[in-house]
Amino acid sequence: MSADEAVQKPPSNPDLERGTVNLFEPSFTACPQPVYRKLLERCPVARSVVGDGPVISRYEDVVWALRHPEIFSSEMDIQVALGTERPMIPQQIDPPAQTKYRKILDPRFSKRRMAEIEPEVRSAANELIDRFIDAGRCQFNQQFAIPLPCNAFLSLMGLPQEDLALFLELKDGIIRPHVGMEAPDAEACAKVRVATGQRIYAYFEDVIAARRAAPRDDLMSYLIEVELQGERLSDNEILDICFLFLLAGLDTVTATLGCNFAYLAANPEQRRSLVADASLLDGAVEELLRWETPVTAVPRLVKRDVEVNGALLKAGQMAMLLLGASNTDDGEFGNALDVDFSRERNRHLAFGAGAHRCLGSHLARMEVRVTLEEWHRRIPEYEIEPGAVPTYSAGIREVQHLPLVWKTGA
Amino acid sequence: MKVRVDSQKCVGHGRCYEIAPDVFLDDERGHCRIERDEVPPGQEAAARRAEANCPEGAIEIDDE
Numbered sequence: 268m269s270a271d272e273a274v275q276k277p278p279s280n281p282d283l284e285r286g287t288v289n290l291f292e293p294s295f296t297a298c299p300q301p302v303y304r305k306l307l308e309r310c311p312v313a314r315s316v317v318g319d320g321p322v323i324s325r326y327e328d329v330v331w332a333l334r335h336p337e338i339f340s341s342e343m344d345i346q347v348a349l350g351t352e353r354p355m356i357p358q359q360i361d362p363p364a365q366t367k368y369r370k371i372l373d374p375r376f377s378k379r380r381m382a383e384i385e386p387e388v389r390s391a392a393n394e395l396i397d398r399f400i401d402a403g404r405c406q407f408n409q410q411f412a413i414p415l416p417c418n419a420f421l422s423l424m425g426l427p428q429e430d431l432a433l434f435l436e437l438k439d440g441i442i443r444p445h446v447g448m449e450a451p452d453a454e455a456c457a458k459v460r461v462a463t464g465q466r467i468y469a470y471f472e473d474v475i476a477a478r479r480a481a482p483r484d485d486l487m488s489y490l491i492e493v494e495l496q497g498e499r500l501s502d503n504e505i506l507d508i509c510f511l512f513l514l515a516g517l518d519t520v521t522a523t524l525g526c527n528f529a530y531l532a533a534n535p536e537q538r539r540s541l542v543a544d545a546s547l548l549d550g551a552v553e554e555l556l557r558w559e560t561p562v563t564a565v566p567r568l569v570k571r572d573v574e575v576n577g578a579l580l581k582a583g584q585m586a587m588l589l590l591g592a593s594n595t596d597d598g599e600f601g602n603a604l605d606v607d608f609s610r611e612r613n614r615h616l617a618f619g620a621g622a623h624r625c626l627g628s629h630l631a632r633m634e635v636r637v638t639l640e641e642w643h644r645r646i647p648e649y650e651i652e653p654g655a656v657p658t659y660s661a662g663i664r665e666v667q668h669l670p671l672v673w674k675t676g677a
Numbered sequence: 678m679k680v681r682v683d684s685q686k687c688v689g690h691g692r693c694y695e696i697a698p699d700v701f702l703d704d705e706r707g708h709c710r711i712e713r714d715e716v717p718p719g720q721e722a723a724a725r726r727a728e729a730n731c732p733e734g735a736i737e738i739d740d741e
Contacts, residue, residue, distance in 0.1 A: 330732070370706070377707030378691050549695060553730075612729040614692075620732045624688040629707065 283309050289316045290564060290587065296659040299563060300604065303592035312578035320585040321578065322564070324592035326599035326616070328576050332567060332588050333621040336361045339567035339586060341623060350441050350464025355511035356504060362622050369622070371493050372508070375486055376626050381633040384422050388634055391418040392641045400645060403675040404652065408525055408667055411638075416520035419634055424512070425485020426474065437467050438517050464510075471509040475502060518663050520631050522561035524638055525666030530555060532651045532671055534606075541608060541639070542647045551608040552635050557615035558606050560591035561664045565619060590616045649673035678716040679739040680724055682709050686735035696730055697723035709735065 280295055280302055281288035288306060289295060295302055306313055306324040313322040323329055332339040340361050342354065354360060357368035374380070392415060399405040417431050426434075440463030445451035474487050482488040490505045500508075531538040541551050564587040571582045580586060594615045595603045601612075618625035625631070651657060652670040660667055680700060682693075687708045693701040694709065699720050704710040716724045716738075728736040 334733075373689055373706040373708075377689070377705070378695070378703060379707070553692075611726060614730055614732040616732060618690070620690075621688060624690060629691060 281305055281310060281313055286310050286313050287316050288313045288322050290322065290589070291317055291661045293659055293661050296563070296661055296664045297657070299560075299591050299664075300558075300595055303589070303595045304604075306589070306592055307596055311576045312580075315587055318585055320566075320587060321569075321575070321580050322587045322589055323575060324589045324596070325576060326593040326596040329588045329590065329593040329616060330620055332575070332586070333616070333619060333623070336365075336567075336622055338570055338573055339588070340570050341365070341567065343566065343568045343585070348460070349514070350460030350462075350467075351507075351510055352464070352468070353503060353507055355514070356507040357626075358511050358515065358623065365622055367495055368508075369626070371495055372626055375489060376629060378629040378633075381629045384419065385633055385637060387422050388415070388419050389637050389641060391415060392638055393645075396641065396645055401675055404670065404672045407528055407669040407671050408521070408665070412521045412524040412528075412666070412669075413517075415524065415638065416517050416634060419520075419630065420512070420516045423486055423630070424509075425478075425483055425487050433470075434513070434517070437463055437470065438513055440466070441514060442518060467510055467513060468506050471506050472502070475505055515625075516627055516630070518665060519562055519627070520634050522663045522665040523556070523559070523631060523635055525669055526559035526561050526664055527555045527635065527639070528642075528671065529651070529657050529666050529669055530559065530606075532649055532669075535648075535650070537606060537608070538643075539647075542643045545640075547608045548636060548639060550610060550613075551639065552632055553613050553615065554606060554608050554610050555635075556617035557594045557600070557610075557613055559664065560594045560615075560617045562617070563591040563664060564589045565623075590619065646673050678721050678724065679714050679741060680711060680716050680728075681714060681737040681739065682711055683735045683737070684708065686733040688733055690732055692730040692732075693727040693736060697727040700724045701727055701736075 280292065283305060288302065303324065311325045311328065315322050323332060341359050342361050343359065357365045357372065360368070395411050395414060399410055405411065413435065414431065417434055418428065421428055421430060421434065439446060441460055444456040444459035444463070448455060475491060478488045478491055482492065490500060490508060493500065541547050567586045567588060569580050569582055569584045569586050573580050594617060597603045618628040649671050652672045655668070655670045657666050658668040659665065689707040691703065691707055694703045697720060700711070700716055700723060702710045702712065724738055728738045
């Protein structure tokens with residue numbers, strides 16, 4: 268092959284001879300399905316090139332791990348990596364303590380609750396579209412996928428929309444601290460994370476004080492007033508919940524929107540079937556979650572030696588449960604590689620399963636559904652700008668570069 | 678056709694009451710709630726579909 272072809276040939280991932288997989292390189296996040304297929308068929312328990320921990324792919328193995336938090340624990344000491352001072356609540360806590368927090372948080376994130384803020388999210392989506400529809404083009408990530416979830420998050424929490432830019436800055440300070448650095452290194456990044464973490468705690472401390480003085484009908488006030496077994500939450504508990512919400516509620520939905528629109532822009536027949544038939548919407552939301560699985564994997568700390576699919580996992584290892592792979596497991600999903608908006612059986616794991624089932628799943632679904640409705644009502648025909656290649660971040664599958672173009676009336 | 682829900686297994690994915698709202702309801706928490714164990718006539722396919730889409734396997738359909 269030519270030098271040009273060689274450069275474009277993707278690296279060997281997974282490396283089946285060594286039984287390793289690289290989950291952090293951009294070509295994996297851009298197109299993970301072929302990697303999943305190889306792992307499922309040839310290496311259902313692989314080893315991560317980063318950290319050397321086990322990577323579990325089969326649906327039945329992943330779901331088993333998710334349902335056994337006493338073996339696959341979420342209590343991991345990664346404060347340094349996140350700029351936090353304490354574990355985030357309830358994500359980094361195991362049952363039974365975790366269950367108690369979920370009991371008081373679940374009602375605020377139920378499907379019914381999300382219906383209450385749906386009109387605001389719909390307005391926000393349309394306002395964002397208003398800004399670029401006549402231009403016939405947009406940078407989907409920057410002009411839609413990033414601001415919409417932030418807007419929804421601020422509404423839900425009861426925080427001012429004016430704080431949108433600040434929130435994105437705080438979130439990025441934790442998740443991508445290297446941006447803007449000339450020569451990023453681990454120490455410099457850690458410093459930014461710690462400093463940002465302090466700013467996040469300070470921000471929410473101010474809001475707690477303000478809501479205590481003047482309660483409102485919002486999530487912040489609820490966290491202050493709600494009782495857990497007869498006692499209110501401590502300030503630290505409230506901060507540890509807010510920190511999690513900031514990190515968990517933004518990038519994930521941005522990634523979901525980006526992956527969905529990259530897919531729909533590149534697959535016009537599928538998109539047109541959805542535009543033509545609104546009854547496909549619910550199935551499409553779930554099928555796109557299954558196919559794209561924007562949060563490809565979740566980590567769990569192995570608490571005791573255990574055998575998974577013939578492989579021996581050792582206590583102390585950090586396992587990656589590869590949700591994206593389990594979502595394309597033929598053993599669970601017939602014709603797993605077909606994207607079928609009418610799929611009958613779709614018990615996908617894009618939001619995890621078991622005790623840590625994503626608290627924000629109904630919020631995310633609502634945002635995605637509203638976006639699919641409003642965007643296609645106004646811009647049913649669009650494509651990726653000819654010549655452009657969407658780029659995906661490493662880690663969560665955020666589509667950082669997704670220029671979309673369409674014909675305008677003008 | 679009878680339906681049973683294991684509330685211990687339910688974690689609130691919400692697929693059941695989305696797919697078959699005439700069979701499954703949501704409680705305050707967003708977990709599954711059923712008012713009667715008999716599936717209303719005409720709702721059999723929807724009930725089966727809900728069972729097939731629960732990632733926790735919390736729903737059991739009994740065809741009698």
